[in-house]
Amino acid sequence: MRRIDRGRSGSALFRTAITPLFACILAVLAAVPAPAVAVELTMYCNPSQLDALRSVIADWEETTGNSVRLLTAHDSSSEVLPLYRKLLEDGNQDIDIYNVDQAWTAMVAPNLVDLRAYMAGLEKLHLPGVIDNYTIGGRLVAMPQFVDAGVMFYRKDLLDKYNLPLPFTWSRLVDCANTVVAAERASGDADIWGLVFQGARYEGLTCCALEWIYAHGGGTIVDEDGAVTINNPDAVAALRMAADWIGTLCPPDVLDMNEEASRKFFQGGRAVFLRNWPYVWPYLQAGDSPVRGRVGVMPVPKGTPNGPSPGVSGGWALAVSKHSRYRETAADLVFYLTGPLGQKKFCLTDNHIPSVTSLFFDPKIRRAIPMAVQEFFTATVARPVRQTGGKYDRVTTAFYETVHDILSKQVAPEDGVKTLETELTRLGQDGWN
Numbered sequence: 489m490r491r492i493d494r495g496r497s498g499s500a501l502f503r504t505a506i507t508p509l510f511a512c513i514l515a516v517l518a519a520v521p522a523p524a525v526a527v528e529l530t531m532y533c534n535p536s537q538l539d540a541l542r543s544v545i546a547d548w549e550e551t552t553g554n555s556v557r558l559l560t561a562h563d564s565s566s567e568v569l570p571l572y573r574k575l576l577e578d579g580n581q582d583i584d585i586y587n588v589d590q591a592w593t594a595m596v597a598p599n600l601v602d603l604r605a606y607m608a609g610l611e612k613l614h615l616p617g618v619i620d621n622y623t624i625g626g627r628l629v630a631m632p633q634f635v636d637a638g639v640m641f642y643r644k645d646l647l648d649k650y651n652l653p654l655p656f657t658w659s660r661l662v663d664c665a666n667t668v669v670a671a672e673r674a675s676g677d678a679d680i681w682g683l684v685f686q687g688a689r690y691e692g693l694t695c696c697a698l699e700w701i702y703a704h705g706g707g708t709i710v711d712e713d714g715a716v717t718i719n720n721p722d723a724v725a726a727l728r729m730a731a732d733w734i735g736t737l738c739p740p741d742v743l744d745m746n747e748e749a750s751r752k753f754f755q756g757g758r759a760v761f762l763r764n765w766p767y768v769w770p771y772l773q774a775g776d777s778p779v780r781g782r783v784g785v786m787p788v789p790k791g792t793p794n795g796p797s798p799g800v801s802g803g804w805a806l807a808v809s810k811h812s813r814y815r816e817t818a819a820d821l822v823f824y825l826t827g828p829l830g831q832k833k834f835c836l837t838d839n840h841i842p843s844v845t846s847l848f849f850d851p852k853i854r855r856a857i858p859m860a861v862q863e864f865f866t867a868t869v870a871r872p873v874r875q876t877g878g879k880y881d882r883v884t885t886a887f888y889e890t891v892h893d894i895l896s897k898q899v900a901p902e903d904g905v906k907t908l909e910t911e912l913t914r915l916g917q918d919g920w921n
């Protein structure tokens with residue numbers, strides 16, 4: 489870390505030799521504000537955000553004279569948590585700012601600064617529910633960079649070609665995808681599949697599986713009161729439905745895919761539907777994208793036409809490490825990046841749903857980000873993060889491991905949820921926190 493601390497060295501050398509006149513001159517000089525101290529901050533981000541962040545941060549660097557070293561962590565949220573946890577618990581002083589997933593902010597909260605001390609009420613500009621997600625034990629430990637909601641991308645050109653309406657339920661989506669795939673394969677495209685999603689053993693699979701289960705009335709794994717609810721017939725039916733997709737609707741290697749792998753598969757023209765997050769939109773529409781101009785986006789399907797909309801809510805925030813030597817400067821950068829100006833620029837560049845309330849009415853945002861419309865972010869389901877507190881990481885790991893075993897046909901759905909229920913009940917028996 490570079491720190492230019494101009495004009496502060498050498499005072500001991502002069503102390504014995506100062507004359508009264510010299511002392512006066514020094515006193516006057518001391519009253520003049522010291523020249524700006526330029527700081528180099530170090531900040532973690534996800535690899536897919538690197539270019540967008542660089543361009544937004546450049547404005548702050550220019551205005552303040554400080555600089556920022558961006559480090560990339562990992563595309564998978566589940567890989568990021570242990571890395572940050574270790575750095576924070578070891579008291580690492582080299583990292584000033586971490587980008588934290590809403591799902592596991594509670595787990596790193598003790599080593600994060602309470603940002604209210606620095607922010608003079610700026611948090612009131614954000615959606616209150618989102619600020620609540622980052623307020624742990626009364627401390628505001630991170631400021632939202634953007635909010636996320638699971639969405640479904642589809643090949644508009646192929647649905648049009650076969651005259652198919654948008655499928656708003658899972659059973660219709662399966663029929664629609666099967667129709668397109670059969671016809672495309674018959675006309676020579678042997679490589680096309682119906683659907684890809686995040687099927688690897690990690691947090692992304694928790695989000696996808698919760699969407700299937702919640703859409704079919706199977707609850708949220710652990711309910712609002714902390715009761716384990718996963719062992720129920722609707723959850724079993726939803727998981728059986730998804731297990732049947734593997735190798736038929738979905739390619740077998742969907743079980744190894746994270747966000748980026750599934751995005752690349754779809755972008756390569758190899759699937760009719762992609763479940764992912766809003767960030768993929770600019771990639772799909774980029775000049776060199778094979779599917780440019782041929783995709784659309786819709787909500788994640790429901791279980792029944794009148795059932796609940798199941799897009800899982802997510803999002804990331806920026807937090808200042810308690811071990812940072814430059815907390816104040818780091819907090820300043822966080823407020824710039826998460827405030828109306830910085831967030832608008834970042835969301836427009838990287839295609840995210842903002843959390844600053846006024847940005848939802850911003851015509852540029854509404855035009856550029858089709859997902860920043862009410863239905864996409866209000867009709868969402870939360871993971872059981874709040875109710876399982878500091879044990880969420882163990883809940884989600886047990887859940888996605890079970891779901892993966894079910895999808896890869898190692899375990900029958902009804903047996904999987906039964907074992908999971910036992911495991912989670914044991915985990916929560918002395919309280920979740």
Ligand code: GLC
Nearest residue numbers: 565589591636691692802803
């Ligand atoms: C997205 C979401 C995040 C979620 C992750 C799962 O990045 O914003 O909340 O945990 O995907 O892979």
